[in-house]
Amino acid sequence: MAYDLEEQEQLATLKAWWNQYGNLVTWLLIIALAGYAAWSGWNFYQRNQSAQAGVLYEELQNGLNAKDNAKVQRASGDLTSRYPGTAYAQMAGLAAAKSAFDANDLKTAKTQLQWVADHGNEEYKAIARIRLAGVLLDEKAYDDALKILAGDFPAPFAGEVADRKGDILLAQNKVQEARDAYKLALEKTEEKNPGRQLIQLKLDAIGGAGKAAA
Numbered sequence: 001m002a003y004d005l006e007e008q009e010q011l012a013t014l015k016a017w018w019n020q021y022g023n024l025v026t027w028l029l030i031i032a033l034a035g036y037a038a039w040s041g042w043n044f045y046q047r048n049q050s051a052q053a054g055v056l057y058e059e060l061q062n063g064l065n066a067k068d069n070a071k072v073q074r075a076s077g078d079l080t081s082r083y084p085g086t087a088y089a090q091m092a093g094l095a096a097a098k099s100a101f102d103a104n105d106l107k108t109a110k111t112q113l114q115w116v117a118d119h120g121n122e123e124y125k126a127i128a129r130i131r132l133a134g135v136l137l138d139e140k141a142y143d144d145a146l147k148i149l150a151g152d153f154p155a156p157f158a159g160e161v162a163d164r165k166g167d168i169l170l171a172q173n174k175v176q177e178a179r180d181a182y183k184l185a186l187e188k189t190e191e192k193n194p195g196r197q198l199i200q201l202k203l204d205a206i207g208g209a210g211k212a213a214a
Contacts, residue, residue: 002159010152032147036148048196050067050210053079053083053086053088053089054084054088055081055153056075056078056082056083056092057075057079057088057091057092058072059075060072060076060079060092060096061095062074063075063099064095064099066108067102069099069100069102069103069105071097071102072095072147073096073099073100073108074097075092075096076092076095076112077093078091079092080092080093080115080119084119087121089119090098090116090120090121090124091115091124092115093107093112093115093120093124093128094112094116094118094124094127094128094131096108096112097110097112097113097116097128097131097135099118099184100112101135102165106135106138106139109135110135110136113129113131113132113135114128114132114212116128117129117148117182118133122154124156126153126154127157128148129148129153129210130157130160130161130164132145132148133145133146133148133149133168134164134167135163136148137164137167137168137171140171142172145164145168146165146168149161149164157176157184158184158188159187159188159189159190159193159195159199160185160189160195161174162181162182162184162185162188163181163182163185163189163195163199163202165181166178166179166182166185166202167202170202175206175207177205179203179206179207179208181208182199182203182206182208183203183208185199186199186200186203
């Protein structure tokens, strides 16, 4: 009998608690389940987007192997328009820019690089800006090239940026400034980086004994 009374008291307490907090608990459960469903759906969407982008990127690679610039540009356009948030789109932009450059289509190369510079992550943006400055250098648009290299870059790219600036300054016949830029490039480039040899050759060619970079 005592057990029955105790059980009834517990049930009464539970009912009272549920009457007070039941609606809140129900809504919290609904919100939690909805959040889980949204998270699962988003992950599925991301995986699906990545898989489809991967197929297009493979098509782009086939175009590169066949040296079919038109195919490369089509695949890149599909990637950047349909899957702009994927890494494939950023890689495609860089690859398509190289393909266009090799086909002597500098306008398309610049467009592709500018897209990556505007939409990529920090590393891809840095690569795109350095390459875009190189295209502008080939076009003799020296001031525009230097503007592209102005501003902040991730630390690992400091050597490449300085090296590219040296190339542009040298093309402008600003030999001392170019020398300083190459010296800075050497300073910022790791010893094991094979690019150091080329930087040193360029510096030696213009008299590497000039004053050190500030």
